[in-house]
Amino acid sequence: MIAFREMVGRFCPSLRVLALVGVTSVLTIVAGSSLKPEGAALAAAPPCDNYSSEITPPENIGVVITTFPNGYTRTGVQYVDFKTYVKNVLPNEWLPNWPQGAYQAGALAVKQFGWYFVNHWRGQTFNGQCFHVEDNDRDQRYIANSQTVPTGYAAEQTWNWLLQSGGKVYATYHQAGYSSDACGQYYGSPRDGVHMSQYGSQACALANTGWPRISVDSNPNTGVGYYFPNSNTPIPAMDLTGDHIYGQWHGALTWGGAPWTPVSVSPSAAGYSTWKFKSTNNCGPPSITPFDYGLASDIKVVGDWDGDGSHTQGVARLGGGTITWYLRNSRTAGAPSYTAFAYGGYGDIPVVGDWDGNGSWTPGVYRNGHWLLSNTNAFNPNPLDVYYGSGGDTPEPGKWKTSGSQPVTIGVIRQAASGNLSWWLRDSNTPGNPTIPVFEYGGNLDRPITGDFIADTTSQFGAGIVRDDVADCTPGTTPNQGWYLRYTPTPGSPNITPFRYELIRP
Amino acid sequence: MIKPLVAAVAGIGLMGAAAGVYVVASPGGGEEEAVSQLPSPTVPLESPLPSILPTIPADLPPPADGYTWYVSPPSNFGLQRYAVQVPLEWAALNPGDSNPQDFAPLGLQNILLGPSLTTVTTIAAEASAPAFRFELPSQGGQLCGILPSGHLASGTYVWDLFRFKCPMGEPSVCQADITSNLIGCRSADGSPATSTIDGRAAEVHTGAFFFSIIAFDPQSAPPPNGVLEQAVSSLALR
Numbered sequence: 001m002i003a004f005r006e007m008v009g010r011f012c013p014s015l016r017v018l019a020l021v022g023v024t025s026v027l028t029i030v031a032g033s034s035l036k037p038e039g040a041a042l043a044a045a046p047p048c049d050n051y052s053s054e055i056t057p058p059e060n061i062g063v064v065i066t067t068f069p070n071g072y073t074r075t076g077v078q079y080v081d082f083k084t085y086v087k088n089v090l091p092n093e094w095l096p097n098w099p100q101g102a103y104q105a106g107a108l109a110v111k112q113f114g115w116y117f118v119n120h121w122r123g124q125t126f127n128g129q130c131f132h133v134e135d136n137d138r139d140q141r142y143i144a145n146s147q148t149v150p151t152g153y154a155a156e157q158t159w160n161w162l163l164q165s166g167g168k169v170y171a172t173y174h175q176a177g178y179s180s181d182a183c184g185q186y187y188g189s190p191r192d193g194v195h196m197s198q199y200g201s202q203a204c205a206l207a208n209t210g211w212p213r214i215s216v217d218s219n220p221n222t223g224v225g226y227y228f229p230n231s232n233t234p235i236p237a238m239d240l241t242g243d244h245i246y247g248q249w250h251g252a253l254t255w256g257g258a259p260w261t262p263v264s265v266s267p268s269a270a271g272y273s274t275w276k277f278k279s280t281n282n283c284g285p286p287s288i289t290p291f292d293y294g295l296a297s298d299i300k301v302v303g304d305w306d307g308d309g310s311h312t313q314g315v316a317r318l319g320g321g322t323i324t325w326y327l328r329n330s331r332t333a334g335a336p337s338y339t340a341f342a343y344g345g346y347g348d349i350p351v352v353g354d355w356d357g358n359g360s361w362t363p364g365v366y367r368n369g370h371w372l373l374s375n376t377n378a379f380n381p382n383p384l385d386v387y388y389g390s391g392g393d394t395p396e397p398g399k400w401k402t403s404g405s406q407p408v409t410i411g412v413i414r415q416a417a418s419g420n421l422s423w424w425l426r427d428s429n430t431p432g433n434p435t436i437p438v439f440e441y442g443g444n445l446d447r448p449i450t451g452d453f454i455a456d457t458t459s460q461f462g463a464g465i466v467r468d469d470v471a472d473c474t475p476g477t478t479p480n481q482g483w484y485l486r487y488t489p490t491p492g493s494p495n496i497t498p499f500r501y502e503l504i505r506p
Numbered sequence: 507m508i509k510p511l512v513a514a515v516a517g518i519g520l521m522g523a524a525a526g527v528y529v530v531a532s533p534g535g536g537e538e539e540a541v542s543q544l545p546s547p548t549v550p551l552e553s554p555l556p557s558i559l560p561t562i563p564a565d566l567p568p569p570a571d572g573y574t575w576y577v578s579p580p581s582n583f584g585l586q587r588y589a590v591q592v593p594l595e596w597a598a599l600n601p602g603d604s605n606p607q608d609f610a611p612l613g614l615q616n617i618l619l620g621p622s623l624t625t626v627t628t629i630a631a632e633a634s635a636p637a638f639r640f641e642l643p644s645q646g647g648q649l650c651g652i653l654p655s656g657h658l659a660s661g662t663y664v665w666d667l668f669r670f671k672c673p674m675g676e677p678s679v680c681q682a683d684i685t686s687n688l689i690g691c692r693s694a695d696g697s698p699a700t701s702t703i704d705g706r707a708a709e710v711h712t713g714a715f716f717f718s719i720i721a722f723d724p725q726s727a728p729p730p731n732g733v734l735e736q737a738v739s740s741l742a743l744r
Contacts, residue, residue, distance in 0.1 A: 073600065113645075123585055138643060188694065
């Protein structure tokens with residue numbers, strides 16, 4: 001536990017220097033693409049009862065603007081881009097200068113709450129327009145253009161995740177709580193499975209607890225998950241029955257050979273994950289006919305499970321308190337190639353890699369800074385336990401050395417003081433300091449991705465990001481997921497001409 | 507919970523099917539004509555109560571002394587229309603077909619500083635009773651204590667009655683104890699919360715909708731007697 005804390009302290013000075021070195025190129029990246037313009041946040045007025053999805057977040061949300069905090073008198077309705085809404089609620093519900101783990105738990109709670117009431121329009125109208133939520137404490141406090149750097153980062157890092165109860169989105173209530181709330185407490189009482197204490201989430205994050213565990217943790221003895229039912233939960237309540245899980249409604253991954261190229265996974269109308277493998281790093285359609293594998297809410301992974309040099313898909317699915325893995329050795333629909341096996345529990349983030357360098361990719365989980373790495377595609381009660389990172393970090397394993405065959409090793413992304421993505425990479429699966437100089441690549445609204453993006457003699461992975469882009473790649477389609485890839489784990493401009501591939505959002 | 511006694515009463519179109527003579531605000535010529543034949547307005551046309559209809563629809567009786575009718579405008583969204591009596595000197599705070607609609611004494615903009623009334627129609631399929639909680643502070647009254655307080659038969663409806671207490675302005679939480687029929691509010695140190703707002707509500711489930719009337723009764727500004735009761739007893743779903 002101490003290793004990484006020491007590492008952080010020791011690296012702070014050099015981090016600043018490295019950050020300065022990287023700033024120019026990072027800014028080049030940020031400025032070189034067109035993020036969704038602010039004016040696009042306001043969308044045309046739609047009806048309010050025409051959208052319901054338990055998988056895909058809505059595109060817009062109707063927000064009535066009121067005189068709050070001076071009453072609830074309504075002054076107008078805005079139809080706000082849904083991600084913009086989340087980003088402009090979070091800083092008004094969670095206080096400034098809190099740890100990322102709290103913001104990320106909050107980002108998920110805010111998103112799910114708004115999403116639920118888009119799914120369930122209650123009938124609110126104002127002067128000929130309908131709306132889903134008020135901008136005040138009757139729902140969630142929304143103030144246009146109030147987004148902050150850390151809360152925007154939190155919203156992006158959790159954007160492709162979702163919470164479900166019995167397969168449905170539920171209302172994730174959240175209140176301030178008492179400032180004295182401990183992790184897992186709600187107004188001084190044990191968590192009730194329905195409400196999150198914002199102060200409690202802060203306490204969790206300060207104790208190095210990540211958003212999955214803050215939100216959904218099924219351990220009846222030590223669990224702190226605010227939205228996991230327990231003996232205090234006042235259920236059965238509407239939309240709170242069934243197993244409480246988290247999952248992914250979307251996936252942005254890479255696969256190789258070399259060079260590595262994109263995989264986009266999106267929900268199908270039938271409720272499955274549709275996999276779209278692409279073989280080149282440029283605009284264009286999928287290279288392999290899209291196929292369905294796994295449920296739409298499954299956590300998506302790609303790896304070379306049998307070590308034959310070919311990367312294929314897999315899913316990790318929460319259920320009954322554990323994570324069950326379904327891995328297939330062919331980029332086609334069909335049954336898993338391995339007997340489904342349990343590995344990890346609620347509160348863990350699944351990761352995959354060739355941890356021992358034998359060519360076969362196997363599962364792991366990231367749990368509050370612990371990497372629990374298994375070298376078999378079967379249940380493994382004795383994984384390698386490496387402490388590296390913190391609960392608010394995003395795990396990003398890869399091959400970081402410049403030469404030779406090598407295992408996939410640990411790495412984390414965290415927000416730098418500049419707001420940009422900061423890469424903390426280590427080339428062995430052991431505790432310690434980063435072995436790759438810490439660098440920045442990507443802005444606070446980008447999502448990290450990695451892979452071996454150049455066909456050369458090394459297997460080293462490069463830094464990459466995906467971000468929301470506006471322009472279309474192919475006329476007549478609306479892909480808006482921009483890919484910005486480098487050959488090496490270093491700061492700089494993209495080595496590959498940025499391209500757009502597939503949707504990251506509705 | 508007692509459900510509505512009569513789901514279909516002659517002369518009352520629960521889904522607003524009979525747009526008829528009471529659509530006072532409608533631009534439709536026939537309806538205007540019907541309205542124009544009504545007695546003189548209860549409230550002068552230059553009244554500062556722009557959202558409270560200045561005329562009495564033909565099928566509504568004269569309001570009680572000190573009250574006037576509010577008739578909800580036609581909804582573009584298929585919502586239940588209604589008419590309800592509110593104090594004569596109160597204003598509707600939101601224009602048009604606003605749902606919920608708030609009423610408060612002239613000049614009062616913050617209904618929590620009341621007294622005030624809120625009327626709201628909620629789609630029953632998207633909510634569970636009591637649906638009025640969505641109009642309470644703290645994400646639908648999550649920090650409020652809500653207790654049932656009996657039933658009230660009025661006309662064709664039997665209303666469920668509630669009283670509630672919500673924390674105001676300090677980190678505290680209220681909880682209802684059905685056994686003792688008390689609502690307690692505590693601060694972080696366990697002491698009773700000093701800043702709360704009280705209120706009452708009435709709710710009826712009619713067909714596809716909950717219809718709710720909420721009265722915020724701050725202790726600093728208690729409402730005139732019988733405001734909630736008059737609203738409930740006068741309600742006519744249309």
